[in-house]
Amino acid sequence: MKLLELKNVTKRYGSLYALDKVSLGIEKGEWIAIMGPSGSGKSTMMNIISCMDKPTEGQVFFDGKDITKYSRRKLTEFHRDKIGLVFQQFHLINYLNAVENVMVAQYYHSMPDEKEALEALERVGLKDRAKHLPSQLSGGEQQRVCIARALINSPELILADEPTGNLDEANENIVLDLFRQLHKDGTSLIVVTHDPEVGEVAERVVRLEHGKIISDKKNSGFAE
């Protein structure tokens, strides 16, 4: 059974089809890049997968269950237990320091554990920045805190919308290395990007245009 399956998903804004009968299956442990020009529906698709948005038509199955029919409460549980979100704008809580921001995810998931949270920060190379507030961190550092927060509860699926959009090349490489590691650990990854370099390192690349999938292929150069 596929981890995630979109069946004829359509999202319409008035007469505009942000997604048009999209069907897509994702295996457990797969690393997928979703690419396409601006306005092609990448974020829309991501929001539907993460249940931040409901499709106009179609279904989304996670572990065989139709998550579009979930109640608010079930959705909350789904967010908490199954997925880790990496945002382009980081969305760190500005009055909590790095390690506390990671612990917030633990807090809602199960039990906060400062030691574990520090380990997660160490994984993203930020151990010595643990007590800094977001405003005292660079964009790249904030993005890494955001990633540490997304992976702290070992989610089955990490969803990242333009995770490198705000980063310079050095920071981008750090983030991509982290994705490689997560992939090696068996985490499924869906990464939205319009950056070809980020697309290249993924296992599989899905291209969108005008809300439709125009290509879906394994990356020939993918190094396991």
Added chain:
Amino acid sequence: MNKKHRMFVRMVLASLIRRRSRMIVALLAVVVGATILSGLGLIYYDVPRQMSAQFRSYGANVIFTPSGDSYITDDEIKKAVSVFPSDKLEGYTPYRYENSKLNNLPVTLAGTDFSSVLKTSPYWHISGELPDGNGKTLVGKKLAEKFGFSTGDSFSMLNSFQVTDDTDLSVIPDYEIYTDPQTGEKYCDHMLDLSLSGILETGGPEEEYIYVTLDDLSALMRSDRGCDLAEVSVAAREEELKGYLDDINNGSGNLTAKPVKRVTASESTVLSKLESLVLIVTAVVLALTMICVATTMMAVIAERRREIGLRKALGALDSSIILEFLSEGLVLGAVGGITGSLLGYLFANTVSMNVFSSAITFRPLLIPVAIIVSVAVTGLACLIPIRSAVDVDPALVLKGE
């Protein structure tokens, strides 16, 4: 406290401390509210006490008069005042009035107890000194002017009476007997030498009297017939006072006790007016505090919509969001309540010192009450803003808008 609770406290405190510039307005509102309320509360509870003291200083609030045509004796007065608890009895002063003559002009002589007279008539303004014993006198201002008296002067009061064979002259220390040449009747002129200690100014009929001690008056009149009235000052409010007076009047005594209407009645009128004033001010202050806290919390929550959305996307239940924001509000209420109750005490004390020139009693109960009220008020004020926090849709917030 497990790790989860610790993290909760850490988040709430971090939010309050690291975002203090935002919370300060709400905190200030709570502090000001709590200050005014606890200050008013303290004044409100202390004022009746202060006020009674103030009103008493405008004179006695009870008067004893003889029940029939007779007079009241010292023993009867003592028995009657024993009805009042000793800590409530401020003082009592007996008065005996006699007509006499000075330089052939009729004057009223009043015998009294100078040691307690200021307790029942504190408004007496005396130039010179209050007499401190027999042979000394206090003279009303008008009378002093009429006779051209000033302090330090001496004069004699004269009491003439017919002497018969039965007259006991041994009680009179200083007298002269002469015979009326026409009728052959014998008369005794009894003198009372007085030195003028002070001149009394009251703006009332007292300014026409000559005050002497009861002993001097008894000696001059050759009888200790008792008093005409006694003024009593009691530290009790109307209802309570009425109880005591009933006790006295229902007793077998020969005297009638009456409240002095003017003072006690106005006392309770002022107090009940004050009561409604305090209630109105309390309601207004509570409402203003709530409005201020509510608007601040609204702004805080609007500003933190993204954070709320994020928390929800991380799996926060509505109940956790409510708990977090409510706790922030409640901590604010508690801190504001403690600060406000202490400031309120200072405020009440300052007012009391200025208005009544006496310190206010600090009531320890004030602190918990102020905390509970502030917490309840902030909690209530947070309800609507928190509803809007619960309504935040994680999607809208996180989709990058």
